[in-house]
Amino acid sequence: MPERTTAIPGPPGAEGGVQDLGVALLVSAARFTRWAGRAADAPMPQALWRALSQLEELGPLRVSALAALDRTSQPTATALVARLVEHGWAVRAPDPEDGRAVLVDVSDAGRRQLHEQRAAAARALAPSLGSLAADERADLARGVAVLDRLVAREAPAG
Amino acid sequence: MPERTTAIPGPPGAEGGVQDLGVALLVSAARFTRWAGRAADAPMPQALWRALSQLEELGPLRVSALAALDRTSQPTATALVARLVEHGWAVRAPDPEDGRAVLVDVSDAGRRQLHEQRAAAARALAPSLGSLAADERADLARGVAVLDRLVAREAPAG
DNA sequence: GTGACATGCATAGCCTTCCTATGTAACCTG
DNA sequence: CAGGTTACATAGGAAGGCTATGCATGTCAC
Numbered sequence: 045m046p047e048r049t050t051a052i053p054g055p056p057g058a059e060g061g062v063q064d065l066g067v068a069l070l071v072s073a074a075r076f077t078r079w080a081g082r083a084a085d086a087p088m089p090q091a092l093w094r095a096l097s098q099l100e101e102l103g104p105l106r107v108s109a110l111a112a113l114d115r116t117s118q119p120t121a122t123a124l125v126a127r128l129v130e131h132g133w134a135v136r137a138p139d140p141e142d143g144r145a146v147l148v149d150v151s152d153a154g155r156r157q158l159h160e161q162r163a164a165a166a167r168a169l170a171p172s173l174g175s176l177a178a179d180e181r182a183d184l185a186r187g188v189a190v191l192d193r194l195v196a197r198e199a200p201a202g
Numbered sequence: 203m204p205e206r207t208t209a210i211p212g213p214p215g216a217e218g219g220v221q222d223l224g225v226a227l228l229v230s231a232a233r234f235t236r237w238a239g240r241a242a243d244a245p246m247p248q249a250l251w252r253a254l255s256q257l258e259e260l261g262p263l264r265v266s267a268l269a270a271l272d273r274t275s276q277p278t279a280t281a282l283v284a285r286l287v288e289h290g291w292a293v294r295a296p297d298p299e300d301g302r303a304v305l306v307d308v309s310d311a312g313r314r315q316l317h318e319q320r321a322a323a324a325r326a327l328a329p330s331l332g333s334l335a336a337d338e339r340a341d342l343a344r345g346v347a348v349l350d351r352l353v354a355r356e357a358p359a360g
Numbered sequence: 361g362t363g364a365c366a367t368g369c370a371t372a373g374c375c376t377t378c379c380t381a382t383g384t385a386a387c388c389t390g
Numbered sequence: 391c392a393g394g395t396t397a398c399a400t401a402g403g404a405a406g407g408c409t410a411t412g413c414a415t416g417t418c419a420c
């Protein structure tokens with residue numbers, strides 16, 4: 045094999061960095077997400093799991109707020125909510141303060157489902173993560189923390 | 203704000219870490235991928251960009267090898283290759299050693315497109331990454347490195 | 361050789377997940 | 391209460407992915 049030079053020149057030494065870091069991060073995150081999504085045979089499709097997580101984290105939400113948080117269009121959020129409600133994982137209630145708005149929240153069944161989903165994901169990933177050295181896991185955890193802050197910072201004000 | 207407790211509870215038991223790390227990683231990676239994918243108005247759809255990157259990194263590949271690397275089904279890889287070829291970003295050649303097989307490789311146009319894609323992604327992410335502190339970026343870079351190793355380790359033998 | 365199985369890719373048909381554009385009902389402002 | 395704005399729903403369509411299946415080529419036992 046001709047050993048092509050790598051397509052993603054990592055930030056080996058100097059700064060080189062912000063540009064490469066962004067691309068490397070995007071590539072790695074995308075590949076990992078894809079891999080993990082297939083490895084874990086999910087009880088719930090990704091889109092629903094994402095939406096349901098947002099609801100659990102951030103309480104009752106309007107459809108449009110959910111759309112903003114999930115970075116989807118409002119129609120997509122409407123559809124997601126409809127499917128969640130069909131499954132019994134979320135409930136819709138009129139907003140007492142605004143007749144146009146709808147407040148969506150997780151149901152108890154949704155919470156249970158979410159825990160199961162997370163457990164399945166954890167099971168699927170455990171072997172791989174377990175094969176890492178302790179300091180690698182620590183690096184990964186710090187990276188995740190930064191990533192969380194990054195994404196949160198870009199989040200809509202709500 | 204009611205301050206709901208975090209959505210990602212840990213297993214009460216012993217080490218606590220690996221499980222949570224996996225779920226947190228998956229959640230963050232998925233959210234980041236989704237956010238970045240929308241923020242960068244991509245000249246090329248994600249699926250094509252993924253496939254093309256693999257081709258550039260790993261040289262001429264059989265369709266089935268590409269499928270394995272990209273964690274897609276073989277029919278999906280066939281479709282991706284067809285679209286890449288349509289755009290002129292990849293070329294197909296018969297495998298001289300196996301009449302059934304096809305060797306796919308990036309074209310020069312594909313390489314140019316890929317560089318442009320990466321530049322666009324870098325531009326889109328630069329402001330966010332730039333807003334991080336230097337040590338945060340370093341943490342992130344280390345995390346990405348670990349993630350790369352993790353995904354690579356799970357990759358098919360090829 | 362030649363029949364039987366294995367392998368590599370293509371095709372068919374379907375589902376999910378998104379999008380934009382547009383409609384409708386409820387709010388607000390003068 | 392007319393006109394604009396806001397919040398959600400609906401319509402229609404594209405992309406990306408899957409399983410199942412078909413077809414051609416290799417491989418191996420005999």
